[in-house]
Amino acid sequence: MAGHSKWANIKHKKAATDAKRGKVWTRLIKEITVGARMGGADIATNPRLRLAVDKAADANMPKENVTRAIQRGSGSLEGASYEEIRYEGYGINGAAIIVDCMTDNRVRTVAEVRHAFSKFGGNMGTEGSVAFLFQHCGQLLFAPGTDEDALMEAALDAGAEDVLTDEEGGIEVLCPPFEFASVKDALEKAGFKAEVAEIVMKPSTEIVFTGDDAVKMQKLLDALENLDDVQEVYTNAVIDGE
Template sequence: MAGHSKWANIKHKKAATDAKRGKVWTRLIKEITVAARMGGADIGANPRLRLAVDKAADANMPKDNVTRAIQRGTGGLDGANYEEIRYEGYGINGAAIIVDCMTDNRVRTVAEVRHAFSKFGGNMGTEGSVAFLFKHCGQLFYAPGTDEDTLMEAALEAGAEDVITDDEGGLEVICGPHDLTDIREKLEKAGFKPELAEVTMKPATETVFTGDDALKMQKLLDALENLDDVQEVYTNAVIEEE
């Protein structure tokens, strides 16, 4: 099935991630710590930890950092006790936003998230106010020029739910959130290395932003993403490059 072009946004996300490597490592350490605490240190028996360790490898994080984070999570090392919190809200023109946080101070985190929303033209909503507009799933993105028929056959055989083609020829493989690592491995063995692979909250519909509204929306998203306690920001807004 065809879909809206999102290739520019994917490249932008990759570039932004690379530019903030130190912050990315900090977020991954939190994720690994919490994943190990909740599901144990065995990567083979803990899909969430396995995914976090794979992301750490993609971000070129030293293995020692990963090992220490796992030990911290399982009680082998002292460290902060993080809890997961999700906030929901609205951006410019009512665009839906989900903000996933890990924090050792809930009061600080909610104040910072609320301030970012209000300062940049958005507002926080109640729990469940926008989450129903998103699907929790795994996503793998492949660059334009990838052999669509061969990838689709390999993806569906590997257990993927759908393969979507965007307007520029980029391909998006959708799968269950716990199936991402397994499907990624199978597709890489078949010769398909993704540009980006992640567990995400995928919006059911998208709102395209251009001009001044696009700039305002991007400022709000950047303000949220730059908060220390924020792990991920999901939105149904698509920022079009002029």
Template sequence: MAGHSKWANIKHKKAAQDAKRGRIFTRLIKEITVAARLGGGDINSNPRLRLAIDKAFEQNMPKDNVERAIKRGSGDLEGVNYEEIRYEGYGIGGAAVLVDCMTDNRIRTVADVRHAFAKYGGNLGTDGSVAFMFKHCGQLLFTPGTDENALMEAALEAGAEDVVDNGDDGIEVLTDPYEFIGVKAALEKAGFKAEFSEVTMKPTSESVLTGDDAARMQKMLDALENIDDVQEVYTTAVIDG
């Protein structure tokens, strides 16, 4: 993969997240609430909840906010009942897009998502139309120059599935989504702190977009990200430029 791609896209995503910290709190509270509702409020037996709480604390969310979200999800406090929905579609040049939502109004959400796709030249697809082009996994990215052999040894010992050297894009460690927290903790203990890490839907192939196509695709992704009911947006597109 060319050096311009993964690192630039990850940095753009990180910058966009930092700029929307208030929205991140809202999304994390939804995720904690739903995770607690589906799997219970005990982080030791609910890896999804543990991951959501770790993310919340990484974003410096107050502990009281986290505890209230757990109680709402567990039924100890009243709250909105969110429904999880995934929309699939196509962007510029046929690039695949997954949009994960949590909503209390499915009709509003699908209208907003469809509008964002259509406005910038994409279109909403059917269930299963692009999901097969992504893999649910944990992903940790380490800066170029990281000692690959030492990282690989530590990662595989910690239970990682794969270690990929992307050259100028750094080194990527991939894990089972439910082993992500343990692998991340083991690597940090071994002295390897990831520049960026998350449980994600990783594209199994990518398409590089340049010029006007890249600009239109970025606008579409930003429009989707800005929908209140959207939790995450994943794409096979690599924006170059």
């Protein structure tokens, strides 16, 4: 099944993420800490923690940083107590935005998120105002040139729900969130290593932005992503930089 071309967007996001490695580590430490607090310190029985630890390994985070974060989350080390908060809102031309945060100060976080929305042409919505436009799912993205037929067979055998190919040949495998770890493991055993593998809020429809609107929308997304308390930003906007 064909999907909207997204490979350039994915590569851009990955490069931007790599360029902000220190910030990425900070976010992963929060995720590991909260994952351990909610589900325990054993990655074998805690899929959320395992995903965060895998991401930390991909980001070249030192193992001692990971261990300390797990210890803080499980209570064997003192540390800040984070809570998860989701904000929803609208960007340029009404594009939907979800902002997932982890914070030790809810008042500070909501003020910063609201300020970013208002400064760059968006506005915050109420809870549930845009979430219905997204699907919570596991997403694994494979580079153009991957053997589509073999990947599709392996993915469907592993429990994936859908396999999508874009115009550039990139392949996207989707699965239920609770089956993400087993699907990822099965695909790796079959020889398929994803460029990006995570549990996401995937938009059911997309809005393509070009020209000035694309520039404005990107500024808003960058402002939100650069906030210290923000873990992830999801949107149905596709920035066309061509």
